[in-house]
Amino acid sequence: MKTRIADIIRGHDRFEIMTHEGPDEDAVGSSRALAFALIALGKSVRLIYPTPIPDTLLFTPEPKNDKGISPQISIMVDVSDRKLLAGVTPQGEIVVVDHHRTKAEDGIVSWIDPGKSSASEMVYELIRELGTEITPAMASNLYMGLFGDTGGFMHSNTTAKVFKTAYDLVRAGADPNSIAYRLKKTRSLKYYQILCITMDRLIQAGRVYGSFICYRDFRDLRATPEDASGIIEELASLAGSELIILLRELNPDTVHASIRSKGTEAALKTARAFGGGGHGMAAGFTIKGRADELIEQVIEEGMKWAGKASS
Numbered sequence: 650m651k652t653r654i655a656d657i658i659r660g661h662d663r664f665e666i667m668t669h670e671g672p673d674e675d676a677v678g679s680s681r682a683l684a685f686a687l688i689a690l691g692k693s694v695r696l697i698y699p700t701p702i703p704d705t706l707l708f709t710p711e712p713k714n715d716k717g718i719s720p721q722i723s724i725m726v727d728v729s730d731r732k733l734l735a736g737v738t739p740q741g742e743i744v745v746v747d748h749h750r751t752k753a754e755d756g757i758v759s760w761i762d763p764g765k766s767s768a769s770e771m772v773y774e775l776i777r778e779l780g781t782e783i784t785p786a787m788a789s790n791l792y793m794g795l796f797g798d799t800g801g802f803m804h805s806n807t808t809a810k811v812f813k814t815a816y817d818l819v820r821a822g823a824d825p826n827s828i829a830y831r832l833k834k835t836r837s838l839k840y841y842q843i844l845c846i847t848m849d850r851l852i853q854a855g856r857v858y859g860s861f862i863c864y865r866d867f868r869d870l871r872a873t874p875e876d877a878s879g880i881i882e883e884l885a886s887l888a889g890s891e892l893i894i895l896l897r898e899l900n901p902d903t904v905h906a907s908i909r910s911k912g913t914e915a916a917l918k919t920a921r922a923f924g925g926g927g928h929g930m931a932a933g934f935t936i937k938g939r940a941d942e943l944i945e946q947v948i949e950e951g952m953k954w955a956g957k958a959s960s
């Protein structure tokens with residue numbers, strides 16, 4: 650499929666590259682790197698982000714964005730579900746490059762491989778397939794994506810292949826020290842203030858831990874939900890925890906739950922009980938209600954799944 654996508658790229662001139670809403674390191678890195686590669690091949694490219702790139706991810710080189718073109722091909726990277734495009738409609742013939750565990754849509758050229766760590770790893774292979782030289786700008790973006798989706802070379806998707814790709818990218822000009830520092834050592838003060846609130850409210854039930862952040866906390870701190878991004882990973886670092894739940898009020902009557910589990914699919918099972926979804930060990934849901942009223946209920950559900958092996 651990689652070869653076929655390379656052929657499609659060679660055979661066309663005008664492209665749009667799009668990724669999922671709430672773009673993360675991998676979404677930004679893979680889309681920008683692919684754009685650089687297509688531009689190097691003499692193609693016109695427009696980049697589309699359904700929601701803005703967070704400020705913290707704006708440090709890697711940015712390719713030229715040819716907004717005015719009418720694309721022949723729309724390449725979706727790090728996303729295969731069009732619902733995650735937040736209403737943006739692809740204008741060209743769709744091509745998908747994604748590593749999430751999803752089914753290819755009929756009639757759409759899709760390279761979907763859940764065995765890959767990240768879309769960035771796949772875009773790296775695609776660029777190699779195209780025979781384009783990996784420039785420092787491409788390497789920096791791809792390294793950011795690889796680093797992001799492996800949790801800094803820590804998650805279970807950190808394969809020997811990932812290190813080989815990282816090695817190649819560093820050789821091609823990515824700076825691992827500066828990229829890691831930009832991603833990991835630039836927390837806002839608001840983040841730590843939110844973390845304090847979260848720790849104050851921490852509830853423990855066996856190996857299940859839960860906490861919540863209210864809409865009013867965000868308002869009082871003049872913080873945005875983005876300032877709370879990463880708090881769940883912080884809680885999941887607690888020794889002895891097996892299932893971790895963080896409820897966040899997006900507005901006064903809507904709660905978003907982030908759930909993490911260690912070694913089992915308890916996170917997904919818990920999220921599903923509330924109509925949510927995700928990966929086995931990282932899942933979530935959004936529900937009407939108040940965080941302080943829902944937290945006990947979600948913890949109770951989590952207790953049913955924690956300690957049970959994956960099925």
Ligand SMILES: [Mn+2]
Pocket residue numbers: 675676727748766767768798
């Ligand atoms: Mn990804």
